[in-house]
Amino acid sequence: MTITEEPQTGNREVGKDRRRKEDQRLITGRTKWTDNLQMTGMLHLSMVRSPFAHATITNIDTSEAKAAPGVIAVLTGADVKDLQGSLPNAWPVTPEQKAPPHPAIAVDRVAFSGEIVACVIARSAAAARDAAELVDVDYDELPAVIDLKAAAADEVLAHPELGTNESALWIFDSAEAGTGEDVEAAIRDAEVLIEREFRQQRLIPSFMEPRSVVVDPTGEQFVMWSSTQVPHILRLMLALTLGVPESKVRVIAPDVGGGFGGKLQVTPEEVITFLAARHTGKPCKWNETRSESLLSAHHGRDQWQKLTLAAKKDGTVTGLKVHLTANMGAYLGLVTSGVPVLGAFMFNAIYKFPSYRFECQNVFTNLTWTDAYRGAGRPEATFAIERMMDELAIELGRDPLEVREQNWIKHEEFPFTTVAGLEYDTGNYEAATARAKELFGYDELRAEQAARRESGDRIQLGIGVSTFTEMCGLAPSRVLGSLAYGAGGWEHASVRMLPSGKVEVITGSSAHGQGHETAWSQIVADELGVPFEDIEVLHGDTQISHKGLDTYGSRSLVVGGQAVIKAARKVVEKAKPLAADALEANVDDLEFSGGRFTVKGAGEGQEGVAITDLALRVFAAHDLPDGVEPGLDADATYDPVNFSYPHGTHLCAMEIDTETGESTMRSYVCVDDVGTVVNPLIVDGQIHGGLVQGIAQALWEEAVYDDQGTLITGSFVDYTLPTSADTISFVTDRTVTPSTTNDLGAKGVGEAGTIASTPAVVNAVLDALRQYGVTDILMPCTPERVWNAIQSGKGDQ
Numbered sequence: 001m002t003i004t005e006e007p008q009t010g011n012r013e014v015g016k017d018r019r020r021k022e023d024q025r026l027i028t029g030r031t032k033w034t035d036n037l038q039m040t041g042m043l044h045l046s047m048v049r050s051p052f053a054h055a056t057i058t059n060i061d062t063s064e065a066k067a068a069p070g071v072i073a074v075l076t077g078a079d080v081k082d083l084q085g086s087l088p089n090a091w092p093v094t095p096e097q098k099a100p101p102h103p104a105i106a107v108d109r110v111a112f113s114g115e116i117v118a119c120v121i122a123r124s125a126a127a128a129r130d131a132a133e134l135v136d137v138d139y140d141e142l143p144a145v146i147d148l149k150a151a152a153a154d155e156v157l158a159h160p161e162l163g164t165n166e167s168a169l170w171i172f173d174s175a176e177a178g179t180g181e182d183v184e185a186a187i188r189d190a191e192v193l194i195e196r197e198f199r200q201q202r203l204i205p206s207f208m209e210p211r212s213v214v215v216d217p218t219g220e221q222f223v224m225w226s227s228t229q230v231p232h233i234l235r236l237m238l239a240l241t242l243g244v245p246e247s248k249v250r251v252i253a254p255d256v257g258g259g260f261g262g263k264l265q266v267t268p269e270e271v272i273t274f275l276a277a278r279h280t281g282k283p284c285k286w287n288e289t290r291s292e293s294l295l296s297a298h299h300g301r302d303q304w305q306k307l308t309l310a311a312k313k314d315g316t317v318t319g320l321k322v323h324l325t326a327n328m329g330a331y332l333g334l335v336t337s338g339v340p341v342l343g344a345f346m347f348n349a350i351y352k353f354p355s356y357r358f359e360c361q362n363v364f365t366n367l368t369w370t371d372a373y374r375g376a377g378r379p380e381a382t383f384a385i386e387r388m389m390d391e392l393a394i395e396l397g398r399d400p401l402e403v404r405e406q407n408w409i410k411h412e413e414f415p416f417t418t419v420a421g422l423e424y425d426t427g428n429y430e431a432a433t434a435r436a437k438e439l440f441g442y443d444e445l446r447a448e449q450a451a452r453r454e455s456g457d458r459i460q461l462g463i464g465v466s467t468f469t470e471m472c473g474l475a476p477s478r479v480l481g482s483l484a485y486g487a488g489g490w491e492h493a494s495v496r497m498l499p500s501g502k503v504e505v506i507t508g509s510s511a512h513g514q515g516h517e518t519a520w521s522q523i524v525a526d527e528l529g530v531p532f533e534d535i536e537v538l539h540g541d542t543q544i545s546h547k548g549l550d551t552y553g554s555r556s557l558v559v560g561g562q563a564v565i566k567a568a569r570k571v572v573e574k575a576k577p578l579a580a581d582a583l584e585a586n587v588d589d590l591e592f593s594g595g596r597f598t599v600k601g602a603g604e605g606q607e608g609v610a611i612t613d614l615a616l617r618v619f620a621a622h623d624l625p626d627g628v629e630p631g632l633d634a635d636a637t638y639d640p641v642n643f644s645y646p647h648g649t650h651l652c653a654m655e656i657d658t659e660t661g662e663s664t665m666r667s668y669v670c671v672d673d674v675g676t677v678v679n680p681l682i683v684d685g686q687i688h689g690g691l692v693q694g695i696a697q698a699l700w701e702e703a704v705y706d707d708q709g710t711l712i713t714g715s716f717v718d719y720t721l722p723t724s725a726d727t728i729s730f731v732t733d734r735t736v737t738p739s740t741t742n743d744l745g746a747k748g749v750g751e752a753g754t755i756a757s758t759p760a761v762v763n764a765v766l767d768a769l770r771q772y773g774v775t776d777i778l779m780p781c782t783p784e785r786v787w788n789a790i791q792s793g794k795g796d797q
């Protein structure tokens with residue numbers, strides 16, 4: 001349920017509740033998912049995966065599999081040896097970062113359960129799967145390191161050749177950086193000291209469409225279709241990995257059924273499918289099963305977080321010290337090592353802490369590799385600091401919102417440079433919080449909570465608070481490049497007015513569920529004054545969109561959308577000499593509005609000339625004024641100078657059955673500020689989906705391994721993915737403080753709900769349990785954990 005009546009937009013498209021253009025084909029399935037592709041002579045792949053977390057491969061016998069019906073070939077690590085170690089490692093976060101070689105197919109050692117040891121290529125998917133069972137692999141098990149803390153202590157090594165499990169140690173210290181004071185002094189002088197350790201459990205980004213790859217080697221180029229978030233990055237990495245010129249590789253991300261960061265990757269399976277196609281000369285397809293996806297697509301979160309917060313008795317926070325131990329799993333993917341490091345900028349959140357130190361220890365284990373999962377680095381930080389602010393409020397016997405307000409940046413203090421060195425451009429935490437409190441009925445619920453406590457009701461009420469901001473709109477290149485060597489963050493767009501007056505927009509942002517075709521059409525409709533329906537948005541094909549940096553980090557609108565605006569404005573500029581010629585006026589005397597050029601001061605009622613009418617003339621080109629080139633089209637790139645900083649206040653009420661430990665959500669209110677909204681319907685959808693994922697971390701989801709490193713939650717029977725039936729109707733509203741980094745004034749929204757909601761829920765659960773002496777609880781807060789916590793009178797840590 002959304003409260004805000006969006007302001008009337010008049011003729012403007014931006015701000016309109018447009019239904020998504022792409023939904024008709026997505027919802028009816030009338031689209032080409034990668035797995036729908038069929039080609040003559042197409043071969044199918046099935047991967048043989050290690051059942052062991054750490055083992056030496058002593059022998060692989062493929063003879064029986066090779067002789068099986070329909071089998072064309074079986075590839076092992078030995079067959080693709082020249083590629084060993086060349087699967088892209090993460091952009092390093094320190095120059096000294098340690099990383100093992102990441103073979104597409106393991107050669108003589110496997111480092112996690114699920115690692116590929118062989119690939120069967122056959123005429124049908126069934127034949128490939130059957131033959132994969134016949135590949136006989138002998139392993140000698142090696143000691144495996146499964147527990148993150150044991151790994152940090154180097155008790156057993158995940159990759160013995162590295163001599164340590166530590167991949168990188170990344171430190172930020174405000175005193176050293178000159179952005180603040182010395183945190184050790186703040187801790188020494190603290191009147192109140194809060195020390196806590198939190199666990200971010202391992203999560204699995206469970207996109208709707210499993211990963212799927214097709215490679216066709218039969219033409220002039222290798223054409224890869226992949227269910228990926230990053231077609232441009234994938235093409236570059238394939239070219240670098242396989243030594244093929246980029247011009248010979250075309251990557252197409254057709255409609256992609258979700259990613260949530262889980263498809264921000266270059267996977268061994270993509271490399272192997274490419275190799276199989278090159279080896280056989282035939283189109284090859286690999287399509288994963290859901291179990292394979294849960295086991296071997298990269299996982300998310302998985303950290304231990306140690307925090308020390310120093311404060312005065314009056315509630316003013318004077319410093320924060322953070323030590324993270326982050327689980328890389330067995331290998332580094334594209335941004336594995338960068339994800340926890342992003343937290344460096346977010347633990348101070350919306351607050352004005354004068355001193356801050358952040359240490360991040362990236363550690364290898366023999367588990368599936370981790371990488372981005374919706375929010376990536378920011379949900380972890382937000383959870384920890386929002387838990388700490390609650391602990392401070394409890395310690396001082398004060399209301400949690402009041403303590404937050406005392407410490408947060410006031411709206412008149414923006415722009416504000418934080419202790420972590422970021423410049424927050426705009427925000428109004430007071431306004432969002434006031435609106436959230438009002439919609440939630442904060443005071444009434446507190447009164448009900450007190451009454452239930454008083455009466456000893458079996459159902460106790462907990463109220464949880466989470467105020468948050470995030471750095472998103474990933475760009476600027478200069479900042480990203482200084483964090484992870486080699487990374488960048490611009491975006492590209494082309495806008496072409498076709499001779500018929502219809503418009504083609506080509507964008508480097510590659511949507512996988514975010515509705516860019518609709519939002520970009522709205523933007524261009526306003527810029528060029530053409531009908532929304534006349535605009536077509538093309539993306540996700542490196543042959544069409546030849547430049548781009550793809551979709552993640554809630555960057556597409558604020559970076560890619562701004563590139564679209566820039567390109568559209570160039571088109572208008574390009575049309576000006578033609579309009580001046582047609583209107584017999586000077587270029588400088590022209591105005592452009594609602595798709596028409598008119599002459600300034602020529603009075604009301606002049607017809608002017610429509611830009612769409614100029615499109616055919618500029619195409620035909622026989623009577624162009626001097627210096628005007630044929631075609632009304634333009635390219636633009638955009639690389640902003642700053643991140644965008646959405647924020648919000650989320651309030652959650654949880655009812656806890658104290659006899660069963662069952663937690664039921666009673667109400668959830670969030671007031672988010674994502675700056676100017678292009679499409680309120682899309683924004684609501686993004687917030688709703690994000691909330692469910694964040695709530696799921698708090699209550700349901702966890703990837704669980706046994707002591708041997710075998711994934712126990714290997715199917716949706718055990719990995720509790722929520723459905724809409726598990727959630728309530730959320731109350732959402734918005735405040736608007738426009739961003740300064742783009743002409744729209746927009747801030748990113750794609751991760752906001754996930755980042756804010758987890759601490760709101762856990763704070764609510766704990767708020768109900770504190771009366772029993774419970775001070776902490778592990779996520780997910782399952783009925784068993786809640787019940788045990790009540791029984792033991794303390795958390796189960």
Ligand code: MCN
Pocket residue numbers: 207257258259260261373374375512513514515516519520551552553554555556557558674675676677678679680682683686689746747748749750751
């Ligand atoms: N939008 C808007 N007004 C704003 C901000 C955004 O109308 N002020 C619209 C945009 O035009 C876009 C959508 O909201 O259509 C999301 O925009 P943005 O915040 O720029 O995020 P991205 O498009 O870059 O998407 C990435 C983000 C991330 S990082 C994850 S993870 C995520 C998410 O988007 N994964 C998703 N949302 C998802 N939604 C779906 N359906 N599936 C996923 O896998």
